[in-house]
Amino acid sequence: MKKIIVAIDGYSSSGKSTMARELAKRIGYVYVDSGAMYRAVTLYAIEHGMTADGKVDREALVAALPEIRISFTPAGSDGVQHTHLNGRDVETEIRDMQVSSLVSPVAEIPEVRERLVKMQQEFGESKGIVMDGRDIGTTVFPDAEMKVFVDASAEERARRRLKEMQEKGMDVTYEEVLDNIRQRDHIDTTRAVSPLRKAADAHVLDNDKMTHQQQMEWLLNLYNTIVNE
Ligand code: DC
Numbered sequence: 001m002k003k004i005i006v007a008i009d010g011y012s013s014s015g016k017s018t019m020a021r022e023l024a025k026r027i028g029y030v031y032v033d034s035g036a037m038y039r040a041v042t043l044y045a046i047e048h049g050m051t052a053d054g055k056v057d058r059e060a061l062v063a064a065l066p067e068i069r070i071s072f073t074p075a076g077s078d079g080v081q082h083t084h085l086n087g088r089d090v091e092t093e094i095r096d097m098q099v100s101s102l103v104s105p106v107a108e109i110p111e112v113r114e115r116l117v118k119m120q121q122e123f124g125e126s127k128g129i130v131m132d133g134r135d136i137g138t139t140v141f142p143d144a145e146m147k148v149f150v151d152a153s154a155e156e157r158a159r160r161r162l163k164e165m166q167e168k169g170m171d172v173t174y175e176e177v178l179d180n181i182r183q184r185d186h187i188d189t190t191r192a193v194s195p196l197r198k199a200a201d202a203h204v205l206d207n208d209k210m211t212h213q214q215q216m217e218w219l220l221n222l223y224n225t226i227v228n229e
Contacts, residue, residue, distance in 0.1 A: 001227055003029075003127040005143075007136035009196065010150030012184045013157040015207050015215075019150070020132035021081075023219050027130075032072065032123050034133035034140070035103075036083040037116050039094035040070045042106040044085060051102055062111045070119065097165075097172060100180055104187035107134075113193050134188055137199035146226045148219065149198040152207035154181050 006023065010016045017033055024031035041061070048064065050057040071084045082091040093099065106112060113135075120140045123129060131140065137147035158178035165172050188196040198204065203222060205215060 004145035004223075004227060005124050005127055005141045006130040006146045006148070006223065007141050007144040007199075007202075008130065008132040008148045008150065009134055009137050009198070009202065010132075010148075010207075011152065011154075011157065011196065012181055012188070013161040014150040014152040015157075015160065015212075016132045016148075016150040018212075019205075019215055019219060020130045021075075022216060023223070024130040025075075026216070026220065027223060028128075030123070030129045031075075031081060032120065032129060032131040033081070033083070034116070034120055034131055034136060036072075036091075036094060037070050037119070038103050038107045038112070039099050040083055040085045040090055041068055041112055041116070042099050042103045043090055043094050044068050045106060046098060046102065054101065054105075056102060056105045056109070058109055061106070062109065065111060065115055070116075095168075097170065097176075097180070100184075104184050104191075108187065108191045108193070110193050117194075134196040135194035137202050138197060139194045142199070146223060147199050147202035148205055148222070149202040150205050150207050154178060154185065156208050157181055 006029065008016050008020045021031045044064070045051050045056055045061050050060045069086050073082045073084065075081045080091070082089050083094060084090065117140050120131060124131065124141055137144055155178065158174060158181050161181065162172065162174050162177045165177065205218060207215065210218065
């Protein structure tokens with residue numbers, strides 16, 4: 001069967017990572033969470049004192065880019081692939097509120113995007129990959145055979161994210177999470193380089209209206225149609 005590239009884009013906390021990961025597992029593809037890469041760069045900036053008062057020292061971070069190595073370990077017994085920053089497992093740290101609130105300004109920096117996009121394109125060289133993010137179907141893989149744009153309301157996404165964070169024992173309120181999601185939506189859709197937008201040839205998946213199982217069926221149907229064309 002022919003191998004393709006599956007690009008899944010959408011707003012933050014739209015459930016796209018869960019879907020992308022599960023789809024990859026079902027079809028035997030490699031899964032790459034591109035958001036985790038922007039998060040790892042953000043963690044590096046925080047740990048190296050390059051952030052203060054919600055701002056990022058762009059110059060210092062750009063100068064440090066050659067020092068930043070990001071890799072993924074294959075999914076372990078927990079079924080989750082872990083992100084490594086310079087050889088250290090940072091899967092938990094990159095999901096915390098501090099990283100979440102600084103990742104959008106980091107992802108706006110053109111040099112950061114250029115470097116991460118190049119790495120993402122290398123991951124896709126032999127196809128057989130599912131990658132999720134904001135600009136995968138538009139910038140990273142404009143020729144991807146299957147493109148999906150996941151749509152979901154900010155309120156529904158905040159409810160989902162809050163539940164996830166509370167399950168991990170994090171101390172946050174619904175208002176804080178909703179506020180963070182709205183801010184990120186604003187930055188993600190209005191930034192100058194590769195803003196989040198639906199590619200003209202992307203299929204829209206309405207995440208508010210479908211159950212998880214319906215979404216998986218929808219994705220598998222689309223995938224089967226495309227690979228059998
Ligand atoms: O999907 P996520 O919430 O983990 O992504 C974290 C941030 O990274 C998000 O605020 C936008 C940015 N991002 C991006 O700009 N481009 C991507 N391809 C993926 C994520």
